[in-house]
Amino acid sequence: MQDFIYIKNEVLIPLSDEIKILEKSIDDEVLISNDKSQKAIIYAPEINFYLKNSQDEILEKSKNVLKLYEARASVYDLGLDLEQDKEVKNRIILVDSSKDKADFLKKQGFKVISLKNEEILAVFGSIGELCAVILNENEEVEIDFDILLFNTDLNAIRKDFTRQSGCYNIKNFKDNEALLEFLQSKSPKYKFKTYITYDSSVCQYHERRSEHCAKCAEICPTTAILKDDENKHLEFSQVDCLGCGGCISVCPSGSLDYAPMPRQSFFELCKFYKEGKILIIPKKMPLENLNINLPKSVLPFMIEGEKWLSHMHFLTLLQSSGANLIFYTDFISRGSSEAIELLNTFFERKFNKKAIFVAKDEKELQEALEKQEFIGSLSFEFHNNTLSTRENFAKRMQNLIKNDDFGTKESGEWLRYGQIQINANTCTLCLSCVGACNVGALIADAKENALKFNASLCTTCGYCEVSCAEKDTLKLTRSGMEFNPNYFEYKTMAKDDLFACIECGKEFATKKAVEKIANLMKAKFANDESKLKTLYCCADCKAKVMIEAMKNR
DSSP: OEEEEEEOOSOOOOOOTTSEEESSOOSSOEEEESOTTSOEEEEOHHHHHHHHHBOSOHHHHHHHHHHHHHHHHHHHHHOOOOEEEEEOOSEEEEESOOHHHHHHHHHTTOEEEEEOGGGEEEEESOTTSEEEEEEETTEEEEEEESEEEEOOOGGGOOHHHHHSTTEEEGGGSSSHHHHHHHHHHHSSEEEEEOOEEEOGGGOSSTTOSSOOOOHHHHHOSSSSEEEETTTTEEEEOGGGOOOOOHHHHHOSSOOEEETTSOHHHHHHHHHTTTTSEEEEEETTSOOTTOOOOBOTTEEEEEESOSSOOOHHHHHHHHHHHTBOEEEEOSOOOHHHHHHHHHHHHHHHHHTSSOSEEEEOSHHHHHHHHHHOOBOTTOOOOOOOTTSOHHHHHHHHHHHHHTTOOOOEEOOOSSSOOOEEEEOTTTOOOOOHHHHHOSSSSEEEETTTTEEEEOGGGOOOOOHHHHHOSSTTOEEEEOOOEEOSGGGGSOEEEEEOOEEEOTTTOOEEEEHHHHHHHHHHHTTTTTTOHHHHHHTTSOHHHHHHHHHHHHHTO
């Protein structure tokens, strides 16, 4: 299989020997092609777009074209978006449609049941395994089927018709032939990909005693992510996933990642754009007929989906290129929007420049390209795949802030930062809060016998607050991100000396913890000297003291 194929068109320059130039498409499958007519695993329209519009010199263009091919190959090699399929039969429910439509589908070999919208009480399941609860002569009946076709105005579409996979609006097809072609592409095998990877160990919903997150399920437009509130588990249905990535950009802990471009793949891809101006373009944005003046050093950065970019992704791109970014898209997700707002606020305070320009059409794109520029002291080489999303972001922000103070940016609805306050007088360092924090914002420092907190890692989920064993001791405030160096460091919140066992001298707990338990139990043990003694002993010596007391009775 050929890796890189370039089909000749009106723009042709000398290209690297690694790129095979052809007069027309060939029957063999290739990895990456610049032409849609070529049977390729990856169609890369950004190659023609760059060559046609860029103002770079010919030699620079040749280097950059190879770079675009290699970038796409890198994403393919490191992607985790596995191809899958499932069986889909020919059972169709047709809602509020004409008899002619039903007759047409029956002639094509489909089994069709025609129903009115009001006859359907509920729809659940996924394509190939759908089930409808219908009202038949005042009785509820369940019908299993594969695909639901509805003929409803957009304003009247029912939510359950759009959330499940396998439910389609007939109004999206210009005629019966287009509908038939679409249905035949979904049966007998429905192909889909893995778009989401999940790490339950840092999920802030998974197996907690109370609910503190599940933003992903809240924002998901389908039934791809559902909550099991009884067990506090997230349930994922890859077949229902649209691949939009909206869940990734709002996940506070980074437990979700985008399978087509996971963190490792993203960091590798950034290396291809070092010291070049980045134009982010989602796959859905048409490039074939886009005529634009693309200034020197601007390279298109193609992504699948448009909603998964988080504050960490944006800042990584900014510091990899050393220039502000342009995001060419007709839609900004809520997570991405708050990330852009956060970074623009900081950049305007530090550099008096925007971090990210959002361009929704050709006119806005051209205006943004004229403003895009390299920013002094922005570049920062740092890619650590072992760190979490927030740890990566914090390290990058520290590099920009250095020893200055640029104020505070309040938290949004989805991207949350804050502080905790701990009453050091009542904190016994039981470390329940440390056990509750799965993102490393709260830690126990054994060397100093201290409880420490890093605000830049805290997602303000609040689980530490409800887990605290002491009344009015730990309080969380969702105040926003502070742009000063102290905000990104671990600070001591409470500390204590260790208590030495009165029998063997081994240090086994903090003084406050021992005193608290002793004060609670003294009244109950008032007439038993051996039991009183055990309150100040380590676990081993407690047993010895009690056994000795039993012998002496």
